[in-house]
Amino acid sequence: MAEPRTGATPLEGDGKRVLVIQGSPKSESFCHALSAAYIQGARQHNHVVRELRLGELSFDPVLREGYDKSQILEEDLLEAQRLIHWAEHLLFVYPIWWGGLPALLSGFIERVFLPGFAFAYRDQIWGGEQLLSGRSADLIVTADSLPTPWKRLRGLSPHRLMMREALDVCGIQIREHLEFAPIRASSEEQRLRWLQDVQRMGSHLN
Secondary structure (H helix, E strand, C coil): CCCCCCCCCCCCCCCCEEEEEECCCCCCCHHHHHHHHHHHHHHHCCCEEEEEEHHHCCCCCCCEEEECCCCCCCHHHHHHHHHHHHCCEEEEEEECECCECCHHHHHHHHHHCCECCCEEEECCEEEEEECCCCCEEEEEEECCCCCCHHHHHHCCCHHHHHHHHHHHHHCCEEEEEEEECCCCCCCHHHHHHHHHHHHHHHHCCC
């Protein structure tokens, strides 16, 4: 069977076009198992799914001059932009490291969600125009520690603030946000329940 096309193409099949962005740089992790469960649930309901595993891409994650100067996009990042345009719905799966995003995922967002692609300045104001409107996103996050009472009192933790602000600036609407913790201390039964929750999440795309 031929691979479905990428890029801004008509709807392929009866369901949504879904892009899974695996933000863990590890080759194997519980994040990968969560992605697989979500994809299984989505495909069982005829959604068309593509996956980007950031750990397998070749690109410089450092935005070396900010947005003051252009930085040539590597082929993998150009393909990532094509897939984001193709998608109607995005899933970000990633672990929390040191209270925030893995450096690779943070760098991916900085390099890919560029002015002119994801947003446009209006009167020199950041995020004046949302260029990826009409898309939705789910977030699946893992951690090895539970949120502290201080974090609960202060509101959203740093990683959630970063993701919500990044996506909101581009016009991508958050649909659901699941957090699973603590991973290392979890039992096999607990992990199985989490995988089942994520599979249901993927199957409930509208």
